[in-house]
Amino acid sequence: MSIDRYAKQRIFLGREADEGLRSKRVAVLGLGALGSVIAPWLARAGVGHLTLIDRDLVEQSNLQRQLLYGESDLGRPKAEVAAERLREANSSIDLTPVVADLTSGNARELLSGFDLICDGTDNFEARFLINDVAILTGTPWIYAGAIGGEGVIWPLHPPHTPCLRCLIEEPPAGGDVDTCDSAGVLGPAVGVIASWAALEALKMLTGKAPHTDLVRFDFWHDERQFLKPPRARCRFCTEKVTEFLDARWTLKASALCGLEGVQIRVNPPGKLDLTALKARLETRTRSPWKQVGMMLKGHEGPDEITLFADGRALVHGPMTPERARSWYTEVVGC
Ligand SMILES: [Zn+2]
Incomplete structure (x- = not known):
């Protein structure tokens, strides 16, 4: 019986907060290693509507860390496979797969109308687009990223919190950032970061304040940092300047x-x-x-x-x- 599906969560969250999740709408952008963990937690927690957005097909080199996929999924769009898997986990929620590339031309349309946007991407171009949509629509979002044996997570809700550009004004130049291809990535490191992001998502969706620090964990070298958010707000979020959405x-x-x-x-x-x-x-x-x-x-x-x-x-x-x-x-x- 579906009535008991959320029993253990309801004991912890309380009936009202738990039932509130059924009416929430969340977009998970990127269904790689991060999205493969964030989306199942939210689906199993009974978030009423999930839009699953990814442009890629399942490749052999994804299987080491992208937990939603198996060998029989090679060559299929991740968004479609993800929706199938999550439907098996919870058939009572609404799942919308979207096979699409996020650009300035469609970001506003794709990411509007949600209570929360979860970043499961692996690139700053997409994150700055999410940030612009968040500034424009007032939607909270959770920045998450992992590389090598480390990762970062930062819940954002401008204007109530700083925005991504208050911390990093411009996307780092291509050669300046490590990618999974240059630095590699360990599956469990992404898994911890993604689980943490899902936990912060549950806080935000049930009305509890998320943590405010930018958290950086290097699991491999046992280092952890809690960085205080910047005090000064950038002109982009204070004046609602959305340069990335406006790019042609x-x-x-x-x-x-x-x-x-x-x-x-x-x-x-x-x-x-x-x-x-x-x-x-x-x-x-x-x-x-x-x-x-x-x-x-x-x-x-x-x-x-x-x-x-x-x-x-x-x-x-x-x-x-x-x-x-x-x-x-x-x-x-x-
Ligand atoms: Zn800002």
Whole structure:
């Protein structure tokens, strides 16, 4: 009986706080190692609505730490697999998978209407977009990140708390930050950080104040820091200046870090007619292309290409970003 599903949690939280969770709406952006732990905790706790957003497909190198996925999920969109797994865990909540790339053109639409946004991303571009949406809509969010054997977590709710830009004004330059590809990452380290983020989420959703410090734990070297939030507020959150949401760009082609390949992103994300495109690509490449759900996969010479309905493309092979950009413009148009 579902009546007892939340019994143990209700003893601790109290009936009102527990039942309040059923009417909450949370977006989990990024369903990698962090999202794989945050989302199940919230689903099992009975958060009434979860929107699960991720642009990626499950890859072999994810399985070491991304607990939602198994070998049979390789090549499938993470958001869809995640929704299936969480539905098995709790069929009484509303789960909406969204396979999408967050850009300035869709961030406001994708992240509006929630009681909380959980950061499960691995990049500052996305975090600064979340921060802008939070500033604009007054939605609280939880910044979380992990790398190597360490991680950080910081619950934010501007204007009641500082915003991300009060601490870091600009996203660090690409070469300045370690990534999972340069520093590696240990699964359990991400797991602790993500569980902590889920715990702070439960506080925020039940009306209890979250902790205010930026917490940094290096689990491998047994170091921990509780950093007091900056006292001075930046002009971005005080004047509601949303530079990242306001940024205009149409096409970006970048080398996939750690892998041989290129990612192409379009802004705002579009709506490709995959059936029409399939016919065109088959004529062009004289080889079969396969449409699977929201994806189209095939080969152009030695490169394996995946096109998504939202306009994004992944090219695995020797193609350079410049060449991939012109291939895309030629074939898909822009
Ligand atoms: Zn600020």
